[in-house]
Amino acid sequence: MTTVLTPASPLTAADRCDRCGAQAYLRVVLASGGELLFCAHHGRKFEPELKKIAVEIQDESGRLTTATTVTATDDER
Numbered sequence: 550m551t552t553v554l555t556p557a558s559p560l561t562a563a564d565r566c567d568r569c570g571a572q573a574y575l576r577v578v579l580a581s582g583g584e585l586l587f588c589a590h591h592g593r594k595f596e597p598e599l600k601k602i603a604v605e606i607q608d609e610s611g612r613l614t615t616a617t618t619v620t621a622t623d624d625e626r
């Protein structure tokens with residue numbers, strides 16, 4: 550076993566979507582060792598692609614629905 554797994558740390562408000570800068574709710578760990586962060590919006594948008602390249606997807610978008618009801622106001626910024 551040469552793979553080193555970093556403990557999954559919760560995403561914070563300081564973690565920002567790589568695409569739009571909104572708060573990130575998905576952390577995508579790539580096979581290359583890189584990491585991508587996405588907001589819920591872009592996480593859903595790129596999910597089919599991400600699943601092809603990711604070794605792990607940490608999805609915390611569930612916090613959105615438990616904390617507040619996000620509707621169409623959660624638009625791309």
Ligand SMILES: [Zn+2]
Nearest residue numbers: 566569588591
């Ligand atoms: Zn985004």
